[in-house]
Amino acid sequence: MMTAAGPSSRAVNSAEAYGQVAGTDIKIVDVNDAVAHRLMAKNRSATFSEIFGDGIPVGQQVGRGDVLEVAIWEAPPAALFGSMGGDLRLSESSASVARGTSLPEQMVDTDGRISIPFVGSIVAAGRTPQEIQKAIEARLAGKAHEPQVVVRVIRNVAANVTIVGDVATSTLLPLTSKGERLLDAIAGAGGVKQPVGKTTVQLTRNSKVQSMSLEAVIRDPRQNIRLQSEDVITLLFQPYSFTALGATGGVNSEVPFEGTGISLAQALGRVGGLQDTRADAKGVFIFRLEDLATLDLPDPSKVKTTADGKVPVIYRVDLKNPATLFTAQSFPINNGDVVYISNAPLADLQKFVNIVASLIYPVLSVQNTLNNN
Numbered sequence: 001m002m003t004a005a006g007p008s009s010r011a012v013n014s015a016e017a018y019g020q021v022a023g024t025d026i027k028i029v030d031v032n033d034a035v036a037h038r039l040m041a042k043n044r045s046a047t048f049s050e051i052f053g054d055g056i057p058v059g060q061q062v063g064r065g066d067v068l069e070v071a072i073w074e075a076p077p078a079a080l081f082g083s084m085g086g087d088l089r090l091s092e093s094s095a096s097v098a099r100g101t102s103l104p105e106q107m108v109d110t111d112g113r114i115s116i117p118f119v120g121s122i123v124a125a126g127r128t129p130q131e132i133q134k135a136i137e138a139r140l141a142g143k144a145h146e147p148q149v150v151v152r153v154i155r156n157v158a159a160n161v162t163i164v165g166d167v168a169t170s171t172l173l174p175l176t177s178k179g180e181r182l183l184d185a186i187a188g189a190g191g192v193k194q195p196v197g198k199t200t201v202q203l204t205r206n207s208k209v210q211s212m213s214l215e216a217v218i219r220d221p222r223q224n225i226r227l228q229s230e231d232v233i234t235l236l237f238q239p240y241s242f243t244a245l246g247a248t249g250g251v252n253s254e255v256p257f258e259g260t261g262i263s264l265a266q267a268l269g270r271v272g273g274l275q276d277t278r279a280d281a282k283g284v285f286i287f288r289l290e291d292l293a294t295l296d297l298p299d300p301s302k303v304k305t306t307a308d309g310k311v312p313v314i315y316r317v318d319l320k321n322p323a324t325l326f327t328a329q330s331f332p333i334n335n336g337d338v339v340y341i342s343n344a345p346l347a348d349l350q351k352f353v354n355i356v357a358s359l360i361y362p363v364l365s366v367q368n369t370l371n372n373n
Contacts, residue, residue, distance in 0.1 A: 029314070031317045047223055048217070057179030058176065066153055068105070074146065123135070129152060132151045162230075181224045201233065202234040206230075214259070242257065243338045243339070249274060253271075262332075274319070280344040286333070287339075290313040
């Protein structure tokens, strides 16, 4: 019995009908520019700079447990704080000059607040010293005479970030007023143990979690954002790959690729392209379990999905069309894809002819030998 390396182009093109018989919706989608652009937009995820922003160095933003020094000045005649005494370095005996008072050290409580005389409780956590100054001055307006406030951070509570995962040493890294950035922390943990192209960085800040390829962070300095206290950085080894089957120019195998992704054109190049003597240039297919939202379907509610909400999709590529070579440069390959190149119809015919010839020629050779004798 003559066997093929896989289904023919005709069989794959009939997959939608086969799926209906089996009770599964299989969609066949022709690859064109519109499809490629839709998939690129779907595959693009938000970056660190978009989700978290660049942030400010620790020490510029006040946190819970930080200790503050608050000094309040009044223009003469001082109505409130000039008569309270306090730090003599800030006060003068003459009533004709501005009077000031340095209050006792203020520790930001667990609610993120401090308490100031004649002001009351005021939010300090999450603000800069300049923002706290303005808030106190606004509360004193109408009570003190032209008040001016100076707020200074005396002592920061130890602000740390946690680094775990595929790094040389998981560690708790203290932050300083320098404003350590993401790559600083990774370097402080001894660097990654796996190749950069196969490592994903996951950053967790409060309730926000976002992941990016480490290579993408290195390539784009904007993604090397400043860290904030209690950030958690997790380095994950994620070896992406697709499987190449059928009439490829090389051996059928699982092909790894970088976390930044590759295009269909690059994928075909890595498997040696199409085999000239076997491949059907109109029979290149990408098998993928796709999100329903990605597909531009007229009535998505009627589509049967898998248990995890995916739709079996076969992307059909016609490489005999020269324009498709441009589209292939932007069509993204996903982790777990199967790239299949079917045999050309004449290749199966040639295989049959070769099998018949291998059976007939020995018989003819024996017959000729007998005739000669």
